[in-house]
């Protein structure tokens with residue numbers, strides 16, 4: 001991989017597909033030695049507009065862009081979900097090529113998890129809230145694989161979607177607490193025109209479920225409006241938002257919470273900036289979403 005050429009040069013775009021750890025390190029060594037910024041987008045593949053936004057952001061702010069594709073078994077709570085996860089490496093390669101990715105790193109499971117794998121990363125507290133309550137071991141699997149990938153790629157910056165806000169908080173905390181020299185960049189959620197957050201799971205919704213799914217975003221917006229209108233009781237905010245979800249009998253709510261954006265702990269009173277986060281089940285699909293809401297004008301008075 002050559003350090004990226006200046007933007008007014010013509011770049012011949014070749015995505016290098018690498019599956020071995022020593023290879024990815026040696027390919028990136030000259031970029032690192034030239035003090036060029038390596039931007040990294042870890043993914044599980046099946047790339048969609050949300051991933052492409054991360055890649056575009058990495059391409060804008062880094063000299064070389066590395067994307068990893070690795071479907072990580074330990075972060076799946078159900079074996080069936082792991083098996084069903086879409087794999088489409090050819091399509092992903094073409095998307096990487098058209099979005100300026102320099103290296104596509106797709107390690108085999110044996111390289112990532114030599115057996116027995118005895119070292120795991122547990123990020124206490126922030127992992128235990130929200131999704132952590134419903135998906136035991138999920139964030140341990142995410143934190144461990146992200147740390148492993150950071151050791152393999154050794155990026156300067158890594159890009160994660162705000163749609164998975166709790167994952168982003170877990171990773172920020174891991175990097176801070178373990179002094180990992182990687183800057184974590186959060187990238188805003190990409191939505192369909194009806195507000196549904198883009199996710200690889202959306203493809204598993206039936207037509208009827210797809211028509212119902214935007215109720216999740218409407219409920220988040222309803223909560224945000226309550227907060228902006230001055231409601232400070234989380235229970236009152238949640239009651240209004242839950243009415244939106246309850247109007248759709250096929251939606252099963254896993255959680256709907258108003259939390260502080262760093263620790264992801266439910267707040268006793270709404271003030272300052274909060275994150276409204278929710279998870280629902282719709283047919284066979286679990287959907288999550290969240291939005292950040294601030295009431296700065298009230299802070300001045302309080």
Ligand code: PAF
Nearest residue numbers: 042043044072142145164
């Ligand atoms: O967000 C994802 O796709 C995954 O959780 C990640 C960060 C690639 C780890 O497997």
